[in-house]
Amino acid sequence: MKREASTETVFRWATFCSAMLVLALLAGVMISLIYGAWPALKAFGWDFLTTEVWNPVTEKFGGLAPIYGTIVTSLIAMLIAIPIAFGIAVFLTETCPRWLRTPIGIAIELLAAIPSIVFGIWGLFILAPILQQHVQPWLIEHIGPWPIIGALFQGAPYGIGLLTAGIVLAIMVLPFITAVMREVFLVTPTSIKEAAYGVGATQWEVVWDVVLPWSRAGVIGGIMLGLGRALGETMAVTFVVGNAHRINTSLLAPGTTIAASIANEFAEAVGKLYTSSLMALGLILFVLTFVVIAGARLLLMRLESGGNRRQA
Amino acid sequence: MISVLRRRRLFSTAALGISMLATALGIAVLAAILGTLIFEGFRGWSWATFTQSTPAPQSEGGLLNAIFGSLVMTAIGIGLGAPIGMLAGTYLAEYGRHSKVTPVVRFINDVLLSAPSIVVGLFVYTLVVATMGHFSAIAGAIALAIIAMPVIVRTTEDMLRLVPTSLREGSAALGAQPWRTVTSVIYPAARSGLVTSVLLAVARISGETAPLLFTALNNQFWSSDLTKPMANLPTVIYNFAMSPYENWQVLAWAGALMITLFVLVLSIIARSTASLFGGGQSGAP
Numbered sequence: 260m261k262r263e264a265s266t267e268t269v270f271r272w273a274t275f276c277s278a279m280l281v282l283a284l285l286a287g288v289m290i291s292l293i294y295g296a297w298p299a300l301k302a303f304g305w306d307f308l309t310t311e312v313w314n315p316v317t318e319k320f321g322g323l324a325p326i327y328g329t330i331v332t333s334l335i336a337m338l339i340a341i342p343i344a345f346g347i348a349v350f351l352t353e354t355c356p357r358w359l360r361t362p363i364g365i366a367i368e369l370l371a372a373i374p375s376i377v378f379g380i381w382g383l384f385i386l387a388p389i390l391q392q393h394v395q396p397w398l399i400e401h402i403g404p405w406p407i408i409g410a411l412f413q414g415a416p417y418g419i420g421l422l423t424a425g426i427v428l429a430i431m432v433l434p435f436i437t438a439v440m441r442e443v444f445l446v447t448p449t450s451i452k453e454a455a456y457g458v459g460a461t462q463w464e465v466v467w468d469v470v471l472p473w474s475r476a477g478v479i480g481g482i483m484l485g486l487g488r489a490l491g492e493t494m495a496v497t498f499v500v501g502n503a504h505r506i507n508t509s510l511l512a513p514g515t516t517i518a519a520s521i522a523n524e525f526a527e528a529v530g531k532l533y534t535s536s537l538m539a540l541g542l543i544l545f546v547l548t549f550v551v552i553a554g555a556r557l558l559l560m561r562l563e564s565g566g567n568r569r570q571a
Numbered sequence: 572m573i574s575v576l577r578r579r580r581l582f583s584t585a586a587l588g589i590s591m592l593a594t595a596l597g598i599a600v601l602a603a604i605l606g607t608l609i610f611e612g613f614r615g616w617s618w619a620t621f622t623q624s625t626p627a628p629q630s631e632g633g634l635l636n637a638i639f640g641s642l643v644m645t646a647i648g649i650g651l652g653a654p655i656g657m658l659a660g661t662y663l664a665e666y667g668r669h670s671k672v673t674p675v676v677r678f679i680n681d682v683l684l685s686a687p688s689i690v691v692g693l694f695v696y697t698l699v700v701a702t703m704g705h706f707s708a709i710a711g712a713i714a715l716a717i718i719a720m721p722v723i724v725r726t727t728e729d730m731l732r733l734v735p736t737s738l739r740e741g742s743a744a745l746g747a748q749p750w751r752t753v754t755s756v757i758y759p760a761a762r763s764g765l766v767t768s769v770l771l772a773v774a775r776i777s778g779e780t781a782p783l784l785f786t787a788l789n790n791q792f793w794s795s796d797l798t799k800p801m802a803n804l805p806t807v808i809y810n811f812a813m814s815p816y817e818n819w820q821v822l823a824w825a826g827a828l829m830i831t832l833f834v835l836v837l838s839i840i841a842r843s844t845a846s847l848f849g850g851g852q853s854g855a856p
Contacts, residue, residue, distance in 0.1 A: 263748050270750035274666050277658035278673075281680045281724060284717060288690060291697040346593025354587050355594075363594060365842075370601050372838045374778020376805050377827050380812045381604050384611075384820075430600055437597075463583035484685065491687025493781035494809065518689050518781070525696070526706075526785040541693045548687055556681045 292545055295538030298531055307539060313504035315528075320536035322543060324504045328421060328514040329544070332496060333489040335425025335510070340433045341482060347433075348440035349466055364441070371434035379498030382427040383419070387499055390426075391418030395511055414509040417501065422510040424500040431495055432485035439481025443474035443562070477562050483555035491548045493518035517544040605831075612828025615821040624793050625807055628816040634826050636793045640801040641830075644708055644787060645777050647797075648715030652776075653769050656720040660727025660768075665753055677728070684721040691717050692782035700786055708794075708801035711787025718779055719772040726771060730764030731757060763844045770841035774834045780805035804830055 299307060299320060310321025347367065351360055395416035402412045447470045455469045471478065501513020502523050515523075517540045528534045619633045626632020659676070667673040691714055699710040734757050742752040758765065788800040789810060795801075804826045812823035 263751070267748045267750045270753070271666055274658045274662035277655045278662035278667060278676050278724075280655060281659055281676050281683065281721070282672075284720070285679050285683060287698070288686075288694045291694045292690070295693065295697050343593045343596060346590035347597050349587070349590040350594045354591065363598065366598055366601055369835060369838070370597070370604075372774060372834055373604065374780070374805070374827075374830055374834055376778060376780045376808055377604070377608060377831050380808065380823060380827050381607060383812060384824075385603075385607050430604075433597060461579050461583035463586040464579065467586075487685050491685075491689070493687065493689040494805075497809075498812065518687060521689050521693065522781055522784055525693070526788060538693060538697075541690050544687060545690045548685075548690075549682060552682050552685050553678075556678060560678070 288545065292538060292542040296535060296542045299535035299539040302532060303536075307536070308543075311504075311506055315530070315533050318530060318532045320532065322517070322536070322540050324506050325515050325517045325520045325540055326543065327506050328424075328500065329490055329516040329518070329547075331421050331510070331514070332424040332428055332500065332516055333486060335422060336428035336432055336489045337482065337486055339426065339429035340436055340485060343429075344433055344436035344440055344481075344485075345478075347437045348444055351437075351441050352444040352470075353462060353466060367434050367437055370430070371438070375431065375492060375494045378427050378431055378495040382423060382495060382499040386427065387418035387423050390423055391416045395422075399511070410508045411510045414507070414511050416511060417513055419499045419501045419513055420509075420511050421500065421514045424496045424514075424516070425510075427495050427499055428489045428492055431492060432488050435488055436481050436485040439484060439559070440474075440478055443477030443481070444470055447473045476558050480555045480558035480562065483551050483558070487548050487552035487555060490551065491518055491544060493522050497522045517541070608824070608828050608831060611821075611824035612831075613825075615825025616828070620822070620825050625791050625802060625811075625822070626818065627791075628814070629818060632818075632822070634804065634807065634822060634829070636790065636802040637804045637807040637826065638829070639793070639795070640708065640787070640790070640803040641777065641805070643795070643797075644712045644715055644783070644801065644803055645773060647709070647712035648719055648776050649769065649773055650716075651713065652716035652719035652772065653723055655716075656723025656772070657727050657765065657768075659720075659724045660731065661753060663724070663728040664731035665749070665757070680721045680724050684725060687781075688718055688779055689781040689784075692784060692786055695782065695786050703798070706786065706788035706800045707798045708787050709797045711783045711801065711803065712797075714782035714786045715776040715779060718782065719776050722772040722775050723768050726768030727765060730761045730768060733764065734760045767841045767844045770837050770844070774837040774841065777837075778805065778830050778834050780809055784809070 303310070303320060307320070307322050308326070309323055310319075311323045312319050312321050313324060314320070347363075351363060355363065395412075395418070398412040399414070399416060403409050451473065452465055452469055455465045460468065496516050497519040500515055500519050502515050502519060503513040504515055504520070507514065521537050521541055521544075525534070525537050528537055617633075619631060621633060621638070622635055623631070623633035624636040625634060659680075663673055663677055667676075695710055695714040695717065699713055700706055703710070738756050738760055739752055742756045743749075747755070783803055783806050787803055787806070789806045790800045790802045792802075808823045808826045808830075811819035811826075814820065
């Protein structure tokens with residue numbers, strides 16, 4: 260009996276310590292990044308966030324180009340993925356015949372299971388040449404001369420660049436956003452949908468004016484979750500972004516992102532300041548994604564507990 | 572009046588039609604990716620791919636050392652991550668059910684679940700590689716363990732929560748200590764769910780590339796020394812695909828197909844065991 264009791268203590272402590280390890284992991288990542296980034300932050304200060312220069316020879320580093328690239332590629336990804344994910348979620352919850360729902364749902368989930376490196380290699384060898392030969396020349400010729408927006412589509416068609424990276428990212432985050440949207444659309448109470456149909460709303464009006472407002476928090480949560488993925492995605496971007504440390508107004512020009520810079524340069528970085536600057540980029544990325552993902556989780560969590568309360 | 576109604580109906584039909592097109596586009600992209608992957612990948616599959624180590628540019632070779640390295644690091648990663656993750660999941664679902672730290676741990680775990688994996692690479696670099704002074708397979712395995720852990724914590728907790736409370740009460744009524752209840756009643760009841768959780772974690776880490784780039788690095792030759800850099804499929808695919816040599820690019824496709832098939836098969840098995848588990852639950856009294 261005594262042995263039982265002591266095993267109980269040991270087991271209880273083992274589970275508790277393992278749970279605490281999750282918290283320690285987050286603290287450890289944070290501390291190690293700050294520790295690693297310290298020399299660069301001390302040397303460059305806030306200028307690190309606002310300068311574009313990235314010169315390993317003179318040891319002058321500024322993170323603006325990768326930060327810009329990270330944000331721009333993620334925005335492109337969101338711009339493409341949100342409407343398509345919304346469309347798929349609407350189709351799956353409203354119009355899709357019942358027998359087709361599961362296979363399509365599984366197919367979209369398979370997309371989420373494909374390792375990111377496969378998206379990278381596909382983007383580099385298949386998508387980039389197609390864009391270079393067919394899509395980008397058209398964009399340059401037709402949208403390039405437009406005022407303001409045209410500046411985004413000028414220069415030579417390289418195939419690889421910010422736009423290509425954004426498209427690949429859009430494909431990658433699509434299943435995540437779709438999954439969350441579908442889930443929150445499905446829990447919209449049938450009674451309020453039926454009420455809307457009862458007063459003569461069309462199917463689309465029910466989706467747009469009833470289901471979407473009802474599930475707004477969940478939809479935003481899903482989008483932010485996708486954004487968090489897009490910001491931190493490494494391999495798929497590294498293949499197709501071009502890895503050039505400069506800011507170009509044209510989306511067709513090669514650029515870089517935080518994750519791609521680290522993946523591409525860290526193993527070969529020599530000198531304390533170079534390594535430390537990459538660590539500083541990592542710190543910025545971690546803080547950025549942490550804020551976005553934490554926001555998404557809080558939204559989705561509130562939704563879950565709210566849903567339970569409604570049921571109770 | 573009629574024209575307004577007609578316009579609304581037309582708009583509705585058009586919008587829903589576009590949503591169908593969006594779905595078709597999603598499926599088409601999936602088909603295009605899998606299609607090219609299978610086509611290009613099988614071209615690179617030969618006897619040599621599975622029996623020889625990575626070649627020099629423009630010469631014959633395979634991916635044997637990379638396959639071996641990936642298997643070793645994934646196995647160690649799961650070996651480290653699964654027990655800790657399961658214990659933590661057990662705390663969240665059982666001991667810590669009413670504890671104040673449980674929501675915090677669950678929240679942080681969810682954040683870690685979607686945190687960028689390259690940051691984990693930087694963490695392990697500082698913690699292990701910089702301390703040891705050189706890149707090593709064990710550092711890669713630790714990075715994979717850190718990525719696997721949140722997956723297992725989350726799914727373990729979900730699976731344990733599916734076990735009916737009556738089983739816990741029955742066990743307690745027989746005088747069992749909580750740890751006995753957990754290990755002899757709850758774990759067996761949730762067995763296939765726990766297997767699913769491990770399978771999902773294996774699927775997640777076997778395709779991970781970013782955290783291996785500067786922990787395990789790469790090795791052109793056969794190596795089974797855990798304290799040395801070790802070849803692994805994701806890094807080899809990355810290096811070979813970015814190279815200008817055609818034979819390397821062919822091997823990169825071959826490796827990409829290998830990983831994808833592995834991950835997809837695992838996901839499908841995980842999904843079917845999970846549904847079996849769910850079926851067993853609903854059948855239970």
